Amino acid sequence: MIAVRALPNPGTLAESVSARDRSAVARALNLLDDKRPDARRYAARLLATLPADRLYRTGHLIGLTGPPGAGKSSLTAALVQVWRGRGLSVGILAVDPSSPISGGALLGDRLRMLSGELDDKVFIRSLACRGEFGGLSAEVWPMSLVMLAAFDIVLVETVGVGQKEIDVSKLTDTTCFVAQPASGDSIQFLKAGIMEVPHVLVVNKEDIGLAAKKTLSELRSTLKQPSDDDDWRVPALSASAAQGTGIEALANSLEAHRSWLERQGLLGSSRQRFQAEWVIKRLLEEFGRFGIECLGGKTVLMEKLMDTQGSAFDQYDLLQEQFLSDCAGETASLAR
Amino acid sequence: MKNNDKEVKRDRPWLMRTYSGHSSAKASNELYRTNLAKGQTGLSVAFDLPTQTGYDADHPLARGEVGKVGVPIGHIGDMETLFDQIPLDKMNTSMTINATAAWLLSLYIAAAERQGVSPDQLQGTTQNDIVKEYLSRGTYIFPPAPSVRLTTDIISYTVHQIPKWNPTNVCSYHLQEAGATPTQELAYALSTAIAVLDAIRETGQVDASAFANMVGRTSFFVNAGIRFIEECCKMRAFVRMWDRIAKDRYGVEDPKLRRFRYGIQVNSLGLTEPQPENNVQRIVLEMLAVTLSKNARARAIQLPAWNEALGLPRPWDQQWALRMQQVLALETDLLEYGDILDGSPIIEAKVQELVQGAEKEMRRVREEGGMVQAVETGYVKRQLVTSHTARMRTIESGDLNIIGVNCFTETAESPLTSGTDSGIMKVDAAAELEQIERLKAFRAGRNDADVEAALDNLKDTARGGENIMESSIRCAHAGVTTGEWSNVLRNIFGEYRAPTGIDISAQSMGRSDTVELLRERTRRTGEDLGRPLKILVGKPGLDGHSNGAEQIAVKARDVGFEVVYEGIRLTPEQIVKAAEEEGVHLIGLSVLSGSHLELVDDALKRLAKLGLSELPVIVGGIVPVEDEQNLKAQGVAAVYTPKDSDMNLIMADLVNIIREHNGLKRFEDAA
Known part of the structure; x- marks a missing residue:
């Protein structure tokens, strides 16, 4: 029972997280990762207590993805320097694959993200993707929200090529794809429409010269730019994390996409949608498809959650109760 | 000397050295003079880690490391x-120095000049092989x-100014410690030498005749393990392959300049903590590997101590x-004979096999x-981690005795x-403070x-393409410190953080029953605690020997x-910060430099300050028994040593x- 007693009070924890207390962020992330039933309840309450302003209106949630070896971690390190230079605090969630056999994982990315200097305004949590092959584990999104409540920029770094791996676009404001020079894979995926088009494309390692230039021009020719002036025009950039070139421009493009979302009034609504999807996913895990049907079906639930003013997490508690009173009896009789 | 009543000519013995240095320049000087009086014929200087990685004694990263593994x-x-x-005009000095080699050589030249000895009279060796630092030893600084530029600068400077x-x-020594098989040792050491010589040829700083001399001055530092027949064959393979490379690739005509010249330290990592007296026979047998064959005999030998x-x-x-x-x-009577292995078909076949494998x-x-x-x-x-893992497996299974x-x-x-x-x-704990006092007085x-x-001049040289040595010697005379020289170059060249090599290569250790049982226990404990077990493995301080930490990380x-591997050269503060951010269940610290007491104490205090004192900390490294008790008294949960x-x-x-x-019950039965 020791472990349960050790669970932190969600209300106080939310307060400390919003006060940008690093230890609180660490404890909140542990709580969100915790699968025990008590911890799950506490976690939902923690999320519901986080300030709505931070969750819907401020900050910037960025997804950075690309094939292994494209230099994502080095690029992250370079971006962190630029952001810190602009006075912004940064939270990073680095997702690494784990072994399907042992379940273990080696999380080595921190190494490349450390500048050597200790900086309290940079916080890194590495995460194994735990067998949800290609996709992101369910904890990633709420974890990124907790970070959003405490840091100006939250970056989720994932390994991936192709559609499945660009899952990160389903939970971040801006998705940035890092392409490996001289590897045609990403271009093929884009051309074939297998991969959803990211918001910003960057070819890393421009210092290697010709191959990088060639990849960049191929990427550019693949992108269909919109005819409507209001639509987002996907920029294709080149940079070198090693040389530190093109990083300011990349940071500017990421920021430009956020401003565009805000101008279009899309920032709050897309975050609300991520949240609604997570609540449904959670209910699905807990009560199964039957539970979702019993609560009115996915479409109805989605609408309901999107319409809710303020936190959909409050709704989660209500829906749970509703299920237990309305449907649980039915389950029991079915079971009989 | 008599042999069958006939006068026989004995070969001159190799240079005999002991790799040493500790505490302070004064204490080390006394040790050197005693060793020379006992019949040692050369010096081998061990520098402490702050000196090797370019920090002054009063830098935070130097804490606990000053005077520990060297002077x-x-x-x-x-x-x-x-x-x-x-x-210094009579001494032959070997300096184990790499990232800061240009600086230590400059100090050596300046010190000689103050003795009235000109550079062209100096004899000795700078290790100056940065490639293996990235692979194994870990005392790199720059990308x-x-x-490579610093390395080539030293080479082109010495070939003109210090011909002897x-x-x-070029070190294959550390490759073996990192797990290299004899074939890999041959291949990677020779490839390194080629990379360096090619780079020099490209700089155009040397003409063709000087280049042949440079090939002739390239020397090697090799390891000899306990399989001494194979090791002996490895040395013969080196001789044969280097001769060919010098001739075919670099067009060196003079056979003398194509000789494979090497020094040796026999395998230190193979020495055991249990029954340490057995190391004496290991060391002697390993020495045979590099002396038996006259045509492949070491030029200089340093032996580790049994303990x-x-x-x-x-x-x-x-x-x-x-x-x-x-x-x-x-x-x-070893030195009275020619090559006693020439003509042995068994030896020849083994040499052939090694040469072919290495060429591939x-x-x-x-x-x-x-x-x-x-x-x-x-x-x-x-490749190295794969070989090392395979070796560890044979030890675990008992296939290797x-x-x-x-x-x-x-x-x-x-x-x-x-x-x-x-x-x-025991190094006197006061040595560090005294060194800092002396440094302050000197400044x-x-x-x-x-x-x-002098520092401005160094900056200009570093930014431009000129040879770094002249401006470094000027810095030495002006009173620049090791930290100041290194900082100038750090700011211009940048700092390097190495890939760990463990992320991709580490294959699963198979499916033995024990491993399955351990996986089950790890999984169940993770479920009991709500999330998968996560540990952090880190190396505080400046010691770069990462093999032990990497083995633990891979095995875990x-x-x-889930293992957060933090790699080398971190302050306890950085490690503790990472442990908090990562939400780990346990911290593993690996320290091989002897600074475990200071570094672990620092880490524990910082954890307490963050309210994380309930987080268990384990320590691995070369830790004497009484220190082990001391660490446990401080709150360390377990200490693991080479035994x-x-x-x-x-x-x-774990x-x-x-x-x-x-607050969970232990699994009682042994795994």
């Missing part, structure tokens, strides 16, 4: 003290490209190591774009280690304007832990430590 040399004053009453100097000692796995050797232990060499060279692997390195690229892409590191470790472990109590000093030397006494001007992953060779037992232990710290 601290912060400026010209220290260097003069180190060679006080040792005439590969500027590091060996400017680079190196326990801690720092005392003067008496070093004397014993020297006497082993003297007995072989001066008492036996060298082609593979060429496909990667050469040695520097192969290191940068992580290819070489992956290590007497006193995995077989014949019963032993009577040893009178060698039961003395009041436990059979090792206060120098001419600041000279220092500024194989039994189902804990069963990785499965360590893993079972799971139980985490369980106990979280």
Whole structure:
């Protein structure tokens, strides 16, 4: 029972997280990762207590993805320097694959993200993707929200090529794809429409010269730019994390996409949608498809959650109760 | 000398050295003079880690490391003290120095000049092989490209100014420690030499005749393990392959300049902590590997002391190591014969096999774009980790016998280690503070304007393409410190953080029952605690020997832990910050430099400050028994030393430590 007693009070924890207390962020992330039933309840309450302003209106949630070896971690390190230079605090969630056999994982990315200097305004949590092959584990999104409540920029770094791996676009404001020079894979995926088009494309390692230039021009020719002036025009950039070139421009493009979302009034609504999807996913895990049907079906639930003013997490508690009173009896009789 | 009543000519013995240095320049100078009086014929300087990685003694990262694994040399004053009453025109000095080699050589030249000795009279060796630092030893500072430039600068400087100097000692020694098989050792050491010589040829700083001399001055530093027949064949393979490379690739006509010249330290990592007296016979047998074959005999030998796995050797232990060499060279008849292995078909077949294997692997390195690229892409590191893992497996399974470790472990109590000093030397804890005091006094006494001007000059040289040596020698005379010289270059060249090599290569350790059981325990404990077990493995301080930490990290992953591997050269503060951010269940600290007490104490205090004192901390490294008790009294949950060779037992232990710290019952039966 020791472990349960050790669970932190969600209300106080939310307060400390919003006060940008690093230890609180660490404890909140542990709580969100915790699968025990008590911890799950506490976690939902923690999320519901986080300030709505931070969750819907401020900050910037960025997804950075690309094939292994494209230099994502080095690029992250370079971006962190630029952001810190602009006075912004940064939270990073680095997702690494784990072994399907042992379940273990080696999380080595921190190494490349450390500048050597200790900086309290940079916080890194590495995460194994735990067998949800290609996709992101369910904890990633709420974890990124907790970070959003405490840091100006939250970056989720994932390994991936192709559609499945660009899952990160389903939970971040801006998705940035890092392409490996001289590897045609990403271009093929884009051309074939297998991969959803990211918001910003960057070819890393421009210092290697010709191959990088060639990849960049191929990427550019693949992108269909919109005819409507209001639509987002996907920029294709080149940079070198090693040389530190093109990083300011990349940071500017990421920021430009956020401003565009805000101008279009899309920032709050897309975050609300991520949240609604997570609540449904959670209910699905807990009560199964039957539970979702019993609560009115996915479409109805989605609408309901999107319409809710303020936190959909409050709704989660209500829906749970509703299920237990309305449907649980039915389950029991079915079971009989 | 008589042999069958006939006068016979004996070969001249090799240079006999002992790798040594500790505490302070003064204490080391005394040790050197004593060793020389005992018949040592050359010096081999061990520098402490702050000196090797370019930090002054008062830098935060230097804490606990000053004077530990070698002598601290912060400026010209220290260097003069180190060679006080040792005439440098007569001495042959080997310096194990790499990232800061240009600087230490500059200090050596400046100290010699102050003795009235000109550079062209100097003899000796700078290790100056940065490639293996990225792969194994870990005392790099700069990224590969500027590091290669510093290396080539030293070579082209010495070939003109110090003709008897060996400017680079290409190391296969550390490759073996990192897990290399004899074939890999041959392939990677020779590929490294090629990378360096090619780079020099490209700089155009040397003409064709000087280049042939440079090939002739390239020397090697090799390891000899316990399989001494194979090791002997490895040396013969080296000789044959280097001769061919020098001739075919570099067009060197003079056979003398194509000789494979090498120094040797026999395998230190193979020395055992249990029954340490057995190391004496290991060392002697390993010495045979590099002396039996006249045509492939070492030019210089340094032997480790029998008790190196326990801690720092005392003067008496070093004397014993020297006497082993003297007995072989001066008492036996070894040096009276030609090459006793020439013509043996068995030896020849083995040499052929090694040459062919090495040539194949060298082609593979060429496909990667050469040695520097192969290191940068992580290819070489992956190969080494794979070999090392395979070796560890054979030890675990008992297929590889290590007497006193995995077989014949019963032993009577040893009178060698039961003395009041436990059979090792202790570095005076005050040495660090005294060194810092001396450094401050030295800084206060120098001419600041000279220092500024010399540093500005160094900056200009580093930014431009000129040879770094002249401006570094000027810095030495002006009173620049090791930290100041290194900082100028750090700011211009940048700092390097190496790929760990463990992320991709580490294959699963198979499906033995023990491993399955451990995975089950890890998984169940993770479920009990709500989330998968996560540990952090880090190396605080400046010690770069990362193999042990990497083995633990890989093994832990194989039994189902999520492992945050923090790599080398971190302050306790950085490690503690990471542990908090990552939400780990346990911290593993690996320290091989002897600074465990200071570094662990620092880490524990910082954890307490963050309210994380319930987080269990384990320590691995070369930790003497009484320090082990001391660490446990401070709150360390477990201490693992080289005698804990069963990785499965360590893993079972980690799971139980985490369980106990979280109020869960231990798994009682042994894994």
